[in-house]
Amino acid sequence: MGLSGGRARSRVQTNVKVAVCWKWLSLDGEVDTDSRWAGVSRADEAALEVALKLADGDAVTVVCLGPADAEPTLRAAFAVGAQGAIRVNASPELDSLVVATALAEHVQEADLVICGDYSMDRGTGSVPAFLAAELGTAQALGLVDVDVSESAGQSRNLRVLRRLDGGRREILDVPTPAVISVEGAVARLRRAPLSASLASRSAEITVVPGPFGRLPESEVHPYRPRPRALPAPEGTALARVRELLDVDGTVVGG
Numbered sequence: 001m002g003l004s005g006g007r008a009r010s011r012v013q014t015n016v017k018v019a020v021c022w023k024w025l026s027l028d029g030e031v032d033t034d035s036r037w038a039g040v041s042r043a044d045e046a047a048l049e050v051a052l053k054l055a056d057g058d059a060v061t062v063v064c065l066g067p068a069d070a071e072p073t074l075r076a077a078f079a080v081g082a083q084g085a086i087r088v089n090a091s092p093e094l095d096s097l098v099v100a101t102a103l104a105e106h107v108q109e110a111d112l113v114i115c116g117d118y119s120m121d122r123g124t125g126s127v128p129a130f131l132a133a134e135l136g137t138a139q140a141l142g143l144v145d146v147d148v149s150e151s152a153g154q155s156r157n158l159r160v161l162r163r164l165d166g167g168r169r170e171i172l173d174v175p176t177p178a179v180i181s182v183e184g185a186v187a188r189l190r191r192a193p194l195s196a197s198l199a200s201r202s203a204e205i206t207v208v209p210g211p212f213g214r215l216p217e218s219e220v221h222p223y224r225p226r227p228r229a230l231p232a233p234e235g236t237a238l239a240r241v242r243e244l245l246d247v248d249g250t251v252v253g254g
Contacts, residue, residue: 018058020047020063020114021062021064021103021131022074023092023120023127025120039120041118043116047116048077048080050114061083061110062074062082062084062085063085063106065094065102074087074205075205079197085205087206088102091210100134104135111176115179115182116181117182135179139178140158143161143186146159146160146161146180147161158176
């Protein structure tokens with residue numbers, strides 16, 4: 001049974017710094033991306049919705065590693081309530097540890113970092129774990145529910161529900177700062193009003209160089225297997241046709 005019916009309840013004191021890490025992908029592998037096959041996963045969208053609820057009006061910053069084609073998706077984050085966006089200019093196909101190291105540089109001051117537990121390519125889901133290790137914070141991964149409870153004094157814990165094997169669940173109290181990852185069913189990202197969508201077109205996105213600088217567009221291409229060298233066939237063309245058709249060349253009824 002979920003802690004809050006699948007929705008995060010907001011009971012956090014003010015001045016909370018929340019960062020959301022997104023992984024943008026183009027599944028068609030083309031440079032000129034089609035928006036139907038590019039973007040972030042439902043889990044990443046759920047991470048943003050949870051962040052907006054937990055921050056309760058305070059600043060939420062979305063950090064996304066990807067090319068310039070990722071910027072329309074970041075503007076959509078502005079439209080629903082994010083107050084900052086950073087694009088790390090690098091290929092989303094980098095190794096998970098490299099990605100986590102690049103993201104960590106821009107979320108060091110956050111009290112809470114929220115990630116989706118899978119990307120559009122159904123990757124390994126290892127970036128949140130690497131990110132927590134890089135930041136030296138607590139972690140709770142693969143969550144199906146998130147709640148917030150205040151402990152004694154000014155400290156703050158996150159009460160979360162994690163899925164286990166065999167249909168079991170585990171309730172954890174996670175001290176902040178922390179990195180958490182959520183499943184896509186945790187929350188549904190709110191719809192942006194038209195006025196906010198229009199205003200997001202002029203929102204400023206901070207662009208920073210990635211681990212290997214700017215990735216030339218000429219290097220972005222779909223995977224193609226390496227061609228194999230095959231030996232030339234033996235015999236004449238007529239002999240090969242007869243072999244394929246299993247005929248001996250005898251004329252019947254002549």
